[in-house]
Amino acid sequence: xxxxxxxxxxxxxxxxxxxxxxxxxxxxxxxxxxxxxxxxxxxxxxxxxxxxxxxxxxxxxxxxxxxxxxxxxxxxxxxxxxxxxxxxxxxxxxxxxxxxxxxxxxxxxxxxxxxxxxxxxxxxxxx
Numbered sequence: 761x762x763x764x765x766x767x768x769x770x771x772x773x774x775x776x777x778x779x780x781x782x783x784x785x786x787x788x789x790x791x792x793x794x795x796x797x798x799x800x801x802x803x804x805x806x807x808x809x810x811x812x813x814x815x816x817x818x819x820x821x822x823x824x825x826x827x828x829x830x831x832x833x834x835x836x837x838x839x840x841x842x843x844x845x846x847x848x849x850x851x852x853x854x855x856x857x858x859x860x861x862x863x864x865x866x867x868x869x870x871x872x873x874x875x876x877x878x879x880x881x882x883x884x885x886x887x
Contacts (some may be wrong), residue, residue: 797865811850
């Protein structure tokens with residue numbers, strides 16, 4: 761049970777807000793296009809007041825869906841464009857599209873990165 765409390769603390773505490781941030785509102789993403797360095801943390805914050813999920817689009821129409829109760833943290837180790845779609849599940853059905861543009865990190869990484877796709881809440885999603 762202690763692990764659940766720690767997970768909640770990491771997901772919903774002010775400490776989880778470190779890194780770049782995408783705010784999801786009922787009618788817009790702020791920003792809709794975000795540029796970050798590889799392996800930089802991106803926090804997706806749901807302020808829409810609605811139930812949503814994020815669909816991270818991959819190569820060859822692969823996709824990975826994550827429910828977003830409040831916020832999630834994601835890292836993108838692969839340089840390039842990472843499009844995503846926010847689907848609103850409650851209220852009128854709607855969607856918002858955004859992209860995370862990932863550039864090579866100016867600071868070399870220590871060690872070898874294991875995940876070559878997108879890491880969401882420490883879960884690696886490889887293309």
